[in-house]
Amino acid sequence: MKSGKSRKTWGCLFVNGILLVLVLVWFIPTLGVFISSFRERQAIQTTGWWTIFPHQEWVVVETINPKDLGLDPDSPMEVFGVIATFEALRAGVETPDGQQVQWIGNKRLGTIVVQDREWVGFTLNPTLENYAQVLGGKDFEYVSPDGTVEVIPGDDFSNALFNSLAVAIPATVIPILIAAFAAYGFAWMSFPGRRLFFILIVALLVVPLQIALVPILKDFSTLGVNGTYLAMWLAHTGFGLPLAVYLLYNYISTLPRETMESAFIDGASHFTVFIKLVLPLSVPALASFAIFQFLWVWNDYLVALIFLGSNPEYQVVTMQLADIVGSRGQDWHLLTAGAFVSMVVPLAVFFGLQRYFVRGLMAGSVKG
Amino acid sequence: MAYMEESPPEPTSAGAKLLTLLGRIALAIAIPLIAFFILYQGFLFLRAGDAPKAVITLVAIVWGVGGVAALYWIFNWLVEMMSDDWKARLQPFIFIGPAIAILIWFLALPTVRTLWISLFGRDGPPNQPLSMMFSDPQEYFATFSAAFVGLGNYIAIFTDRLMAEAFRNNLLFWILIGTPLTVAFGLVVAVLADRSKYERVSKSLIFMPMAISFVGAGVIWNFVYEVKPVEFPQIGLLNAIVVALGGQPHAWTAYTDIAPWNNMFLVVILLWLQVGYSMVLFSAAIKGIPEELLEAARVDGANEFQIFFRIMIPYIMGTIITVTTTIVIFSLKIFDVVWVMTGGQFGTEVIATQFYRQSFINRNAGYGSSIAIILLVAVIPVMYYNLRRFREQEGFKR
Numbered sequence: 001m002k003s004g005k006s007r008k009t010w011g012c013l014f015v016n017g018i019l020l021v022l023v024l025v026w027f028i029p030t031l032g033v034f035i036s037s038f039r040e041r042q043a044i045q046t047t048g049w050w051t052i053f054p055h056q057e058w059v060v061v062e063t064i065n066p067k068d069l070g071l072d073p074d075s076p077m078e079v080f081g082v083i084a085t086f087e088a089l090r091a092g093v094e095t096p097d098g099q100q101v102q103w104i105g106n107k108r109l110g111t112i113v114v115q116d117r118e119w120v121g122f123t124l125n126p127t128l129e130n131y132a133q134v135l136g137g138k139d140f141e142y143v144s145p146d147g148t149v150e151v152i153p154g155d156d157f158s159n160a161l162f163n164s165l166a167v168a169i170p171a172t173v174i175p176i177l178i179a180a181f182a183a184y185g186f187a188w189m190s191f192p193g194r195r196l197f198f199i200l201i202v203a204l205l206v207v208p209l210q211i212a213l214v215p216i217l218k219d220f221s222t223l224g225v226n227g228t229y230l231a232m233w234l235a236h237t238g239f240g241l242p243l244a245v246y247l248l249y250n251y252i253s254t255l256p257r258e259t260m261e262s263a264f265i266d267g268a269s270h271f272t273v274f275i276k277l278v279l280p281l282s283v284p285a286l287a288s289f290a291i292f293q294f295l296w297v298w299n300d301y302l303v304a305l306i307f308l309g310s311n312p313e314y315q316v317v318t319m320q321l322a323d324i325v326g327s328r329g330q331d332w333h334l335l336t337a338g339a340f341v342s343m344v345v346p347l348a349v350f351f352g353l354q355r356y357f358v359r360g361l362m363a364g365s366v367k368g
Numbered sequence: 369m370a371y372m373e374e375s376p377p378e379p380t381s382a383g384a385k386l387l388t389l390l391g392r393i394a395l396a397i398a399i400p401l402i403a404f405f406i407l408y409q410g411f412l413f414l415r416a417g418d419a420p421k422a423v424i425t426l427v428a429i430v431w432g433v434g435g436v437a438a439l440y441w442i443f444n445w446l447v448e449m450m451s452d453d454w455k456a457r458l459q460p461f462i463f464i465g466p467a468i469a470i471l472i473w474f475l476a477l478p479t480v481r482t483l484w485i486s487l488f489g490r491d492g493p494p495n496q497p498l499s500m501m502f503s504d505p506q507e508y509f510a511t512f513s514a515a516f517v518g519l520g521n522y523i524a525i526f527t528d529r530l531m532a533e534a535f536r537n538n539l540l541f542w543i544l545i546g547t548p549l550t551v552a553f554g555l556v557v558a559v560l561a562d563r564s565k566y567e568r569v570s571k572s573l574i575f576m577p578m579a580i581s582f583v584g585a586g587v588i589w590n591f592v593y594e595v596k597p598v599e600f601p602q603i604g605l606l607n608a609i610v611v612a613l614g615g616q617p618h619a620w621t622a623y624t625d626i627a628p629w630n631n632m633f634l635v636v637i638l639l640w641l642q643v644g645y646s647m648v649l650f651s652a653a654i655k656g657i658p659e660e661l662l663e664a665a666r667v668d669g670a671n672e673f674q675i676f677f678r679i680m681i682p683y684i685m686g687t688i689i690t691v692t693t694t695i696v697i698f699s700l701k702i703f704d705v706v707w708v709m710t711g712g713q714f715g716t717e718v719i720a721t722q723f724y725r726q727s728f729i730n731r732n733a734g735y736g737s738s739i740a741i742i743l744l745v746a747v748i749p750v751m752y753y754n755l756r757r758f759r760e761q762e763g764f765k766r
Contacts, residue, residue, distance in 0.1 A: 166425040170432030185463030210740045212478035238474025299581030301704040318583040339587040350579035
């Protein structure tokens with residue numbers, strides 16, 4: 001029978017062990033892309049990113065011309081004490097003394113290499129080339145070892161970054177402003193239809209935004225705002241507003257009554273109370289929603305695709321990235337760097353203001 | 369009386385009074401007009417987009433944020449010039465009016481409009497002026513009935529092969545498999561992290577994908593699934609592991625031999641992104657369980673598994689339902705990840721990709737709209753639940 005203490009140690013080990021596995025599984029995919037974004041284009045394409053860490057691999061120690069050994073590839077051959085067919089040699093055959101022999105190339109002109117299993121240390125020589133290419137919007141020339149020159153088009157993420165900022169910042173602040181006014185109105189003013197309007201907001205909380213895309217696109221075409229920032233601000237304001245009003249109402253309606261009443265007695269108008277008293281007191285709630293909305297807008301793809309899709313100059317980062325996936329899905333040097341360029345702003349916001357973000361998540365569970 | 373505004377000095381003669389009144393009215397009309405003019409100029413400047421990008425971005429932010437603030441300020445200023453009676457009547461509409469107007473424009477009305485469009489063929493309702501109904505009724509109704517298909521689109525939805533595939537994927541893979549897995553993983557991580565001294569860092573790392581877009585996540589996982597021909601070294605982690613274990617490399621999301629289970633390689637991404645969310649909510653709920661309750665159970669000899677299933681789970685049932693509902697709604701509308709990774713090929717179509725394809729690529733407004741209506745119908749139970757809870761709480765008393 002185990003003692004209580006050792007049981008506790010085992011339990012602790014078990015808990016931390018499983019947790020470690022989960023954390024690794026969650027973290028490694030991102031780490032792979034992150035590391036790859038600093039590797040050279042050729043290196044990404046030919047070896048796994050994990051090979052930058054110390055590991056054992058076959059290293060060529062000797063190259064031999066098969067003709068010197070008098071080998072006939074059309075029948076089983078004997079090399080270094082093993083007998084193997086051509087196909088087997090192509091895949092690599094291990095010799096009794098722990099080496100590997102491999103046939104490289106075709107039957108007539110191929111060579112035989114002898115490889116040793118050796119430890120290879122950290123092999124990353126970091127480069128910012130990928131980032132330069134993905135941000136710069138220019139073409140790049142590569143000179144292969146054999147002297148051929150290859151022209152690889154870069155990508156213009158810096159333009160998309162500016163677009164994302166120009167979309168996301170107003171699309172965060174505008175709904176907050178409108179929602180804060182409305183939340184104050186619902187909490188501290190009386191007017192006909194107050195209850196009905198609020199029920200409307202609660203009902204609209206979970207309405208999928210797909211429902212609005214076709215009619216709104218039509219309206220935007222009529223108004224001539226398609227493919228502009230304004231269209232994005234309006235759309236994101238519309239889709240984010242129910243949650244914003246709901247969250248801010250829940251917060252603003254719990255602010256102490258006495259503080260406001262004394263301000264009213266002093267003759268302050270609603271507007272003054274709102275600007276000077278309610279907004280400063282609501283900063284935690286405003287911040288929670290702001291992070292929520294900012295991440296949502298920055299990471300949005302569907303709304304941008306529909307309302308900005310007609311205007312390539314105004315693409316946001318998600319669209320830009322999705323375009324590379326679609327048209328040049330094998331250009332991992334662009335994709336990995338581009339993915340990180342698109343992530344750096346939300347990740348900074350996220351890690352900087354995690355506490356507010358968590359609070360926002362708790363308060364508003366359901367969004368449409 | 370510190371906040372009271374000083375009243376302007378009373379004009380003496382009637383003529384002067386009239387003059388100030390006229391002046392006020394002129395001002396009241398001029399200022400909004402000037403404001404609208406300036407805002408419109410800003411819009412034109414931005415739409416032309418000739419300036420350097422950094423300048424445009426800065427102008428856009430200032431124009432957008434400042435414009436909205438200015439509009440509120442101006443309209444409030446107008447209302448505050450009126451008599452107290454009118455002020456009390458109108459001011460609420462300055463405060464909640466814009467929100468209500470936008471909600472009606474962007475969500476409430478589109479619901480009805482989309483429902484209406486869904487009853488028509490590819491081009492939606494015919495675009496003809498209402499006056500035509502009287503000037504040329506025959507032509508009007510002929511065009512109308514030619515475009516009107518009634519429930520035709522809905523019948524098509526439930527008989528179409530691709531839609532059947534989309535429904536299957538959404539229901540089976542995204543909702544019935546993906547959602548419980550997300551909830552379960554979130555619960556497990558929350559419970560484990562609660563007992564670990566590395567709680568903060570492990571939660572942060574598992575939570576991190578929440579800040580990443582679906583497109584970014586698509587790139588990350590495409591890289592994990594990347595496949596190279598057999599004779600080359602694999603650069604994708606999954607295939608490298610498979611090959612190291614003696615298997616064959618595959619393009620997993622496009623691997624139709626295991627269809628429809630290749631969908632699971634997409635569902636994994638939802639899991640990766642959303643477990644952080646469910647973990648955070650569960651973590652908070654678990655911390656809310658009174659320590660005495662757990663202690664009492666331990667004293668009575670309950671083991672950790674009994675505590676988990678008999679005490680924790682029932683105690684946080686409310687949170688489990690909330691999280692499940694949120695993720696179900698989320699998976700119901702899943703779009704980006706499928707669109708970016710497979711484009712709906714290889715049997716991975718979902719409802720939202722079908723909606724996008726039909727509405728914006730095939731330009732079949734009627735059919736696309738009816739798919740949107742299906743999505744809406746699917747969330748009606750949640751809407752009903754929200755409304756009922758709101759009514760029960762009666763949180764709307766003063």
